[in-house]
Amino acid sequence: MGWSTILRGTKNGLAITWELARVIIPVFFCVTILKYSPALPWISEHLVPIMQLVGLPGEAALPLVLGYFLNIYAAIGAMLPLGMSIKEITIMSVMLLLAHSLPMEAAVAKQTGVPVFGLIMVRITLSFLSGMFFNLIL
Amino acid sequence: MLEILREAVFGSLINVIQIALIVIPLMVFIEIIKDLNWLRLLTAAMAPLTSWMKLKKEAGLPLVAGLVFGISYGAGIIIQAAREGTLDYRDIYMINLFLVICHSVFEDTILFAAIGAAWLPVLVFRLLLAVVVCLVVARFWPSYPEHLFREGQKAMKNVLE
Numbered sequence: 428m429g430w431s432t433i434l435r436g437t438k439n440g441l442a443i444t445w446e447l448a449r450v451i452i453p454v455f456f457c458v459t460i461l462k463y464s465p466a467l468p469w470i471s472e473h474l475v476p477i478m479q480l481v482g483l484p485g486e487a488a489l490p491l492v493l494g495y496f497l498n499i500y501a502a503i504g505a506m507l508p509l510g511m512s513i514k515e516i517t518i519m520s521v522m523l524l525l526a527h528s529l530p531m532e533a534a535v536a537k538q539t540g541v542p543v544f545g546l547i548m549v550r551i552t553l554s555f556l557s558g559m560f561f562n563l564i565l
Numbered sequence: 566m567l568e569i570l571r572e573a574v575f576g577s578l579i580n581v582i583q584i585a586l587i588v589i590p591l592m593v594f595i596e597i598i599k600d601l602n603w604l605r606l607l608t609a610a611m612a613p614l615t616s617w618m619k620l621k622k623e624a625g626l627p628l629v630a631g632l633v634f635g636i637s638y639g640a641g642i643i644i645q646a647a648r649e650g651t652l653d654y655r656d657i658y659m660i661n662l663f664l665v666i667c668h669s670v671f672e673d674t675i676l677f678a679a680i681g682a683a684w685l686p687v688l689v690f691r692l693l694l695a696v697v698v699c700l701v702v703a704r705f706w707p708s709y710p711e712h713l714f715r716e717g718q719k720a721m722k723n724v725l726e
Contacts, residue, residue: 432600436593443592443672444585451584455577463569499673503680507580508573513681520677521687525666525694535636536665539643541658546665553666553694561690565683 447500454504458489462508481522481555482562483515494523495551496530518561526554580680587679591671595634604629614696618703620659623651627660635669655706659699667695 461467471478471485478485486509494502502523506516529550533543598604608625615625623646631639643660646652652660670688678684 432596433593436596437589439596440585440589440592443588444581447584447588448581451581452577455580456573459569459573459576499676503580503584503676504577507680508576513683516677516681517683517687520682520684521690524673524677524687524691532636532665535640536661539640539657539661540647540654541661546661549662549698550665553698557690557694561686 450498450500451504451507454493454501455508458505459508461489462486481558482518483558484509484511487511487515487519490519491522494527498528498531499523502527514565517565518558521561522554522558525557526550584676584679587675588672591675595671598633604633607633618659618663618699619707620656620703621652624656624660627652628663631660631664631668632670635672636664639664639668659703659706662702663695663699666698667691 458467467486467489471488473485474488475485478488483491487506490502490505490509493505502519506519511519529547533547536543536546604626607629611625611629612622615622615628618624627639627642627646630642639660643652643657647657670692674684674688677687
């Protein structure tokens with residue numbers, strides 16, 4: 428342990444920041460523009476019945492789907508411009524932490540030799556149930 | 566239009582900088598954990614959990630590695646253990662089940678804390694959920710008797726040699 432440890436950590440931290448910036452900035456741009464276009468209100472209006480179950484506004488479906496299919500960074504980039512409340516951010520965080528980067532992480536789990544379809548279903552189910560639970564207790 | 570662009574530029578930059586200020590020290594901390602070999606200590610602390618789930622004690626290391634460093638790192642250790650024959654299918658499935666529900670607890674928690682989430686209840690909930698789901702599954706999935714597994718492993722070794 429010493430300077431080399433700190434240097435390695437800083438390097439990894441910068442690498443993650445770069446990965447994160449590369450995703451968050453473009454997604455943030457797109458969602459900010461979408462927010463002022465008629466598209467996002469239209470989409471969110473149609474998703475209200477589902478999102479209501481977990482106490483989130485319709486447009487929160489966008490970061491949720493991005494998180495499920497891409498990764499947490501994309502979800503965060505899309506959440507930020509929506510100006511959500513602490514309660515909504517917390518519900519989103521529990522839902523996203525239980526299910527995110529599903530294609531990528533399923534590929535990793537597959538490498539260890541287990542069937543992954545069941546694991547993905549467990550994650551999505553737990554994600555929604557936990558969202559409902561946090562909506563009730565917060 | 567200019568107003569929207571300004572909001573996008575400043576909003577995204579400020580948020581990325583905010584996250585960077587938290588992620589970089591965290592990564593230094595994680596490198597320190599690796600250097601001091603705290604992974605062994607944490608693995609020892611996991612012993613009661615692995616025995617509740619009726620897993621072999623060797624399952625502790627990939628569990629801790631996945632919890633601290635993330636699912637890919639945990640998977641690397643699982644693959645290695647599977648090759649050496651120290652874990653059977655049930656162990657490997659249970660580790661996967663635990664880790665898909667709860668992994669990289671430091672990084673993920675801090676990312677959401679940085680954007681204002683109430684991180685502590687989320688973290689506690691995620692850990693508890695992984696433990697409860699795994700205990701329930703473990704209850705209905707009896708483990709392969711340890712002595713039979715060891716014998717099978719020995720027989721396999723004899724064949725290979």
